[in-house]
C-alpha cells in the first residue's frame with residue numbers, strides 16, 4: 132500500500148444530500164480514492180449517531196486501504212471511537228463552534244490530523260496553530276453551492292498565512308476552473324464537495340483536478 136503525502140493535493144468532502152445512502156456514499160468515496168485523494172472528510176450534519184458511526188467506519192476501512200487519512204467533521208467523540216476501534220488514521224476537523232482544538236489534540240494524540248476552520252481571519256489561524264492544529268482551512272474563496280453563506284475570503288490571505296508554517300486549505304466553490312488559481316495563491320490542499328461529488332465520476336473528477344494542479 133502506498134502512503135501518500137496528505138499535506139498537498141485534493142481534499143474531498145462528502146455531502147449527505149449528494150450521497151444519501153450507504154451504498155452511494157461508499158461507491159462514490161471508493162471512486163474518489165481511486166482517483167488519488169490527499170484527504171477525505173466525512174461531513175454529515177444528521178443527528179443519527181448510529182448511521183454516522185456505520186458510514187464513517189466503512190469509509191475509514193476504505194481510506195486505510197488507500198493510505199489516505201479520513202477526517203471526521205465536527206465530531207471528536209466519533210473520531211475517538213473510530214480510533215479505539217482500530218481505525219488509526221482517523222482525524223477530526225473542527226470549526227469555531229465545534230469544540231476545543233486543544234482537547235482534540237489531547238484526546239487523539241500527537242500524530243492525529245486535526246483541522247481548523249479559520250474563515251478569513253489570521254487571528255483565528257494563530258490561535259489554531261497555538262492550540263495544535265495540523266492544517267488551517269480558509270474560505271470560502273468562490274461561490275459555494277454547498278455552503279453559500281460561509282464568510283467570504285480573499286485569495287491574498289493564503290500568502291499571508293504562510294507565516295504559520297502549516298498546510299493551508301482553500302475551500303468554498305473550488306472547481307477545475309479555479310483550482311490552479313487557489314494553488315498559486317498558496318493553498319497546498321484544495322477542498323471541495325461539488326467538484327468531486329457533484330456530477331460525473333468522482334475518480335475522473337479527482338484526476339482532472341490533480342492534472343490542473345500538476346500542470347499549474
Ligand SMILES: Cc1ncc(COP(=O)(O)OP(=O)(O)O)c(N)n1
Nearest residue numbers: 204224225226227248268300302322
Ligand atoms: C477542510 C474544511 N474547511 C472548512 C470546513 C468548514 O468547517 P465549519 O466552519 O465547522 O463548517 P461545517 O463544515 O461544519 O459546516 C470544513 N468542514 N472542512
Ligand SMILES: Cc1ncsc1CCOP(=O)(O)O
Nearest residue numbers: 275277281303304323324325
Ligand atoms: C464546508 C464549507 N465551508 C466553507 S465553504 C464549504 C463548502 C464547500 O463545498 P463546495 O466545494 O461545494 O463549495
Ligand SMILES: [Mg+2]
Nearest residue numbers: 205225226229
Ligand atoms: Mg463544523
